[in-house]
Amino acid sequence: MSTVATPRQALAADPSLRPVVSFHGVNKTYPNGTSALRGVDLAIYQKDFVFLVGASGAGKSSLIRLLIREESATNGRIFVDGQEVTRLPRRKLPRLRRKFGIVFQDFKLLPQLTVAQNVAFALQVTRPGIRHLKERVEETLWIVGLEEKLNKFPNQLSGGEQQRVAIARALVHRPMIFLADEPTGNLDPDTSWGIVQLLLQINHRGTTVIMATHNREIVDLVRKRVIAIEKGKVVRDEQEGQYLKEGEATL
Numbered sequence: 001m002s003t004v005a006t007p008r009q010a011l012a013a014d015p016s017l018r019p020v021v022s023f024h025g026v027n028k029t030y031p032n033g034t035s036a037l038r039g040v041d042l043a044i045y046q047k048d049f050v051f052l053v054g055a056s057g058a059g060k061s062s063l064i065r066l067l068i069r070e071e072s073a074t075n076g077r078i079f080v081d082g083q084e085v086t087r088l089p090r091r092k093l094p095r096l097r098r099k100f101g102i103v104f105q106d107f108k109l110l111p112q113l114t115v116a117q118n119v120a121f122a123l124q125v126t127r128p129g130i131r132h133l134k135e136r137v138e139e140t141l142w143i144v145g146l147e148e149k150l151n152k153f154p155n156q157l158s159g160g161e162q163q164r165v166a167i168a169r170a171l172v173h174r175p176m177i178f179l180a181d182e183p184t185g186n187l188d189p190d191t192s193w194g195i196v197q198l199l200l201q202i203n204h205r206g207t208t209v210i211m212a213t214h215n216r217e218i219v220d221l222v223r224k225r226v227i228a229i230e231k232g233k234v235v236r237d238e239q240e241g242q243y244l245k246e247g248e249a250t251l
């Protein structure tokens with residue numbers, strides 16, 4: 001018998017070639033009958049930076065909610081880091097969710113805690129008893145450029161700074177995959193650009209980034225992978241893609 005690996009075996013053996021996220025024929029219909037995702041097939045790799053684009057109601061947030069099992073797929077299979085999310089028992093959900101860092105359009109910071117305390121609190125929840133907590137928090141705030149705002153409260157910060165705190169909080173447990181659902185939705189263009197630069201830097205350090213966005217300028221400037229969703233279906237998936245398909249006037 002030959003000991004030479006077939007291409008398929010070689011692929012399976014090299015973790016950098018294995019998708020970190022995959023969807024196989026995924027459908028999501030909410031209890032009220034709304035069909036949010038239809039037959040979604042996707043593979044996302046560790047080094048990917050993915051823009052999820054599509055009109056309002058296309059299914060971008062639903063896709064993100066299925067990934068972290070905040071919602072369950074109606075049918076189809078979803079894998080994250082080799083684990084089948086769609087079959088995961090409830091008790092294993094915290095471990096699944098620790099693989100992700102998540103930020104949203106609204107920053108969801110705790111107003112009564114300082115910047116450092118907001119970040120530390122998140123780490124204490126996901127990793128109770130973690131050692132070198134202070135150093136981890138400070139290092140993460142340095143990555144997002146907020147090392148001088150450690151002791152400020154959220155209401156003493158600009159919107160862009162608040163989003164950076166949210167990013168630090170999502171990053172502090174060193175997630176494998178960073179999910180950003182419309183992270184620049186409340187920010188002006190310059191500040192939005194700064195946030196995207198930060199996400200690119202996070203991606204450069206080895207974290208997969210999936211960002212749902214309506215921000216055409218950013219998608220067209222960055223030229224990363226673009227997955228377009230229309231009425232729950234993936235209608236376009238391009239490396240170095242653009243916000244709109246050539247010849248398309250609007251989304």
Ligand SMILES: Nc1ncnc2c1ncn2[C@@H]1O[C@H](COP(=O)(O)OP(=O)(O)OP(=O)(O)O)[C@@H](O)[C@H]1O
Nearest residue numbers: 030032034036054055056057058059060061062063
């Ligand atoms: N909890 C829910 N129950 C019922 N229907 C829902 C629920 N959440 C979302 N939907 C519906 O599912 C579809 C997809 O919604 P989703 O929030 O995923 O879209 P989206 O692409 O994130 O839109 P946006 O750009 O506005 O954030 C929409 O028709 C929406 O009304």
Ligand SMILES: [Mg+2]
Nearest residue numbers: 060061062181
């Ligand atoms: Mg959404």
